[in-house]
Amino acid sequence: MSNILVYALHHEGAINKNSLGAISTASKLAAELGGEVHVALVGEDISDDVAGSVGKYGAAKALRVNAPAGVAQPVVDALDTIASAGDYGYAIFGGGLLGFEAGAGLAARRGGGIAVEITGLRVDGGQLVAERPILGDSSISEIKFKGFGVVVGRLNAFEVVESGSPVAVEDVAVSLSDASGKVSVVTRGEQRGADVNIEDANVLITGGRGLGKPENFSLADDLAKAFGGNSAVAATRAAVDAGWYPYAGQIGQTGKTVAPKLYLGLGVSGAIQHKVGMQSAENIVAINKDSNAPIFEFADLGVVGDLHTITPALTEAIKAKKG
Amino acid sequence: MTKIVVLVKEVPDAAVHKQVDSSTGRLDRSGEKTLNPFDTHAIEAALQLKESGALPVDEVVAITVGPAGAEKALHKAVSLGADRSIHLADDAVAGSDVVATGYALAELVKRENPDLVLLGQQSDDGQSYAVGAVVAENLGWPGLTQVIKLDVSGTELTCERQAEYGYDTVKVTLPAVISVGDAINEPRYPSLKAIMGAKKKPLEKLTVADAGIDASKVGAEGSQAVWQSAKQPPAKSAGEIIEDDDTAATVEKIVNWLDERKLI
Ligand SMILES: Cc1cc2nc3c(=O)[nH]c(=O)nc-3n(C[C@H](O)[C@H](O)[C@H](O)COP(=O)(O)OP(=O)(O)OC[C@H]3O[C@@H](n4cnc5c(N)ncnc54)[C@H](O)[C@@H]3O)c2cc1C
Numbered sequence: 001m002s003n004i005l006v007y008a009l010h011h012e013g014a015i016n017k018n019s020l021g022a023i024s025t026a027s028k029l030a031a032e033l034g035g036e037v038h039v040a041l042v043g044e045d046i047s048d049d050v051a052g053s054v055g056k057y058g059a060a061k062a063l064r065v066n067a068p069a070g071v072a073q074p075v076v077d078a079l080d081t082i083a084s085a086g087d088y089g090y091a092i093f094g095g096g097l098l099g100f101e102a103g104a105g106l107a108a109r110r111g112g113g114i115a116v117e118i119t120g121l122r123v124d125g126g127q128l129v130a131e132r133p134i135l136g137d138s139s140i141s142e143i144k145f146k147g148f149g150v151v152v153g154r155l156n157a158f159e160v161v162e163s164g165s166p167v168a169v170e171d172v173a174v175s176l177s178d179a180s181g182k183v184s185v186v187t188r189g190e191q192r193g194a195d196v197n198i199e200d201a202n203v204l205i206t207g208g209r210g211l212g213k214p215e216n217f218s219l220a221d222d223l224a225k226a227f228g229g230n231s232a233v234a235a236t237r238a239a240v241d242a243g244w245y246p247y248a249g250q251i252g253q254t255g256k257t258v259a260p261k262l263y264l265g266l267g268v269s270g271a272i273q274h275k276v277g278m279q280s281a282e283n284i285v286a287i288n289k290d291s292n293a294p295i296f297e298f299a300d301l302g303v304v305g306d307l308h309t310i311t312p313a314l315t316e317a318i319k320a321k322k323g
Numbered sequence: 324m325t326k327i328v329v330l331v332k333e334v335p336d337a338a339v340h341k342q343v344d345s346s347t348g349r350l351d352r353s354g355e356k357t358l359n360p361f362d363t364h365a366i367e368a369a370l371q372l373k374e375s376g377a378l379p380v381d382e383v384v385a386i387t388v389g390p391a392g393a394e395k396a397l398h399k400a401v402s403l404g405a406d407r408s409i410h411l412a413d414d415a416v417a418g419s420d421v422v423a424t425g426y427a428l429a430e431l432v433k434r435e436n437p438d439l440v441l442l443g444q445q446s447d448d449g450q451s452y453a454v455g456a457v458v459a460e461n462l463g464w465p466g467l468t469q470v471i472k473l474d475v476s477g478t479e480l481t482c483e484r485q486a487e488y489g490y491d492t493v494k495v496t497l498p499a500v501i502s503v504g505d506a507i508n509e510p511r512y513p514s515l516k517a518i519m520g521a522k523k524k525p526l527e528k529l530t531v532a533d534a535g536i537d538a539s540k541v542g543a544e545g546s547q548a549v550w551q552s553a554k555q556p557p558a559k560s561a562g563e564i565i566e567d568d569d570t571a572a573t574v575e576k577i578v579n580w581l582d583e584r585k586l587i
C-alpha cells in the first residue's frame with residue numbers, strides 16, 4: 001500500500017501545471033511512505049518526450065495508455081487497470097473538471113474514498129492526511145482514508161518542483177468499459193470570443209453576473225480605461241457562460257490564474273472556484289449589493305451597494321483625480 | 324416513453340451562517356434548510372426536455388437521500404414540476420461520504436430504471452461536484468458534469484461544457500447521468516397553485532432495507548473517507564467595509580483608499 005498513482009492531464013503536447021504540482025507533491029509523500037510515484041497519461045498521441053518528462057518531477061514510472069482523451073471514463077478504466085495490477089494506496093489528481101470526474105469514478109470503482117479541493121497533504125502514521133478548506137475557507141477539515149484513497153487537489157494548491165530526470169515510458173494496454181464507449185469528444189478546448197489578455201494586467205476590473213446584461217460590461221470597460229495604463233477587464237464563469245464576455249478573460253478554476261496589483265469585482269459573489277484564480281491579487285476590492293456575499297470575506301475593501309450607481313461615479317472620480 | 328430522475332439535495336439556506344460541529348468535524352446541519360439552488364436547474368432542464376418534446380418524457384421523479392426534514396426539498400421539487408418523489412430517510416445513511424451517498428442514490432435510481440438522470444453542478448454545502456460521477460459509475464452508465472447545453476437526438480445527447488482548456492462538446496449515449504451547470508437555464512418560480520398541490524403528489528419514503536441497499540456500504544461505517552475535527556486557517560486581517568448610503572461619499576472613500584495604495 002505504499003505507491004502513489006498520479007493522473008497527468010495533458011493537452012496539445014503539454015502536461016497541465018496542476019498535474020505537475022500533484023506529481024511533485026506525491027513524490028515527496030511517497031518517499032515518506034516508502035514507495036514510488038507512478039504517473040498515468042491517457043490519450044491517443046502522447047509522445048515519449050511528454051510522457052517521459054514526468055520523471056523530472058519525481059515520478060519513477062511513466063505509464064502511457066492509448067485511449068481517448070478529454071473525458072473521464074477512459075481515465076477511470078486506465079487508472080483502475082493500473083491500480084489493480086500494482087501496490088497502490090492512493091491516487092492523486094491535480095484538480096480540474098476531469099480530475100473531479102475521474103477521481104470520483106475511480107474511488108467508486110475501487111470501493112475507496114475521495115477528498116476534493118485539497119490544499120495540503122501530509123503523512124501521519126504511515127497514512128496520508130488531506131486538508132480540505134470548507135465553509136468559504138473559514139475552517140479546515142482533515143480527511144483520512146480507511147482503504148484506497150483518491151485525492152483531488154485544489155487549483156494551484158500543489159507547487160511544481162523539479163527533482164529528477166526523464167524516465168522511460170511504459171505502454172499499458174487497457175480494455176475500455178462499456179460506459180467509455182458511450183462518451184465521445186466532438187470538440188475540445190474551444191476558445192469562445194476574442195483573445196483578451198488578463199494575465200499581464202496590473203489592474204483587473206472583473207465583471208460578474210451582477211452586471212445583469214452583456215451591455216453593462218461597458219461599465220467595467222469605462223472603469224478600466226479610467227485607470228488607464230496596464231488595465232484590463234476580466235469575468236466570472238457565470239458571465240462567460242452567459243456569453244457576456246470572452247472565455248479568454250475568465251478567472252478561476254476552469255479559467256486563468258491572475259495576480260494583479262488591483263482586482264476590482266463588480267457584481268462578483270466570490271465563489272471558491274473564482275477565488276482560487278485571483279486570491280493572489282495584491283489588493284482586492286469588491287462592489288456587491290449583498291452584504292453576505294462570500295467575496296467580502298476576503299476583500300481588502302468591500303463596498304456594499306449597487307454597482308450601477310457606484311461604478312459610473314467611481315469612473316468619473318478617478319478620471320477627475322488623474323486630471 | 325422515457326423517464327427522468329432528478330437528484331435533489333436539501334442544504335442549509337445560504338442566508339444562514341454555516342458552521343462546523345467541532346466534535347465531529349462535519350457540517351452542522353441544524354438551522355434553516357432549503358432545496359439546493361443548483362438542483363433547480365436540473366429540475367428545469369428535465370421540464371424543458373419534457374415540454375419541448377425533445378424527449379417523450381412521461382414522468383419526472385425527484386430523489387433525495389437525507390434526514391427527515393429533507394422532504395421539504397422534495398416538496399419544492401414537485402412544486403416546480405416533478406411528478407412524484409422518493410426520500411431515502413434512514414439513520415443508517417447518516418454520515419455517508421460522497422462514494423457511499425452516490426452508491427445509495429444509484430440503488431434508488433435502479434429501482435426506477437430511468438433513461439436519464441439529471442443533477443446539479445454542486446451542492447451548496449458538500450461542494451464536491453462528484454456525486455454525479457459516482458452515481459454513473461455505480462450504474463455503469465456514461466456520465467458528464469457541468470453541462471450548460473443539452474441537445475437530444477434519439478438516444479444521443481450532445482452536451483457542451485466548459486472544462487480546463489475551453490469549451491468541450493461531448494456526445495453521450497442514453498441512459499446517462501448528467502450534472503447541469505447553472506448557466507443551462509433560468510429556473511421557473513413555482514405557482515401558488517403548484518405549491519398548494521405539491522403535498523398531494525406521491526412521496527415515497529424508503530429505508531435502506533426497502534431499497535435493497537447494502538447497509539455495510541453506507542453511513543459513517545461504510546464510508547472510506549474519514550473526516551476529522553476542523554481547525555481554523557491562519558487568521559487574515561479583515562478588510563474594510565463601506566456601506567453605500569451616499570454615493571458621492573462612498574466614491575470619495577474608495578478613491579482615497581486606492582490613492583493611499585498608489586493604485587490610481
Ligand atoms: C467545477 C466548477 C468550476 C468552476 N470554475 C469557475 C471559474 O473558472 N471561474 C468562475 O468565476 N467560476 C467558476 N465556477 C462557478 C462558480 O461556482 C460561481 O458560480 C461563479 O463564479 C459565480 O459567478 P458570479 O459571481 O458572476 O455570479 P453570482 O454568484 O450569481 O454572483 C453575482 C453577484 O452579483 C451581486 N449583484 C447583483 N446585482 C448587483 C448590483 N446591482 N450591484 C451590486 N451587486 C450586484 C449579487 O449580490 C451576487 O453576489 C465553477 C464552478 C464549478 C462547479
Ligand SMILES: Nc1ncnc2c1ncn2[C@@H]1O[C@H](COP(=O)(O)O)[C@@H](O)[C@H]1O
Nearest residue numbers: 330388442443445446449451452453454
Ligand atoms: N444526498 C443527496 N441526495 C440527492 N442528491 C444529491 C445528494 N447529494 C448530492 N446530490 C446531487 O449531486 C449534486 C452534486 O453534489 P456534490 O457532489 O455534493 O457537489 C447536487 O447538486 C445534487 O443534485
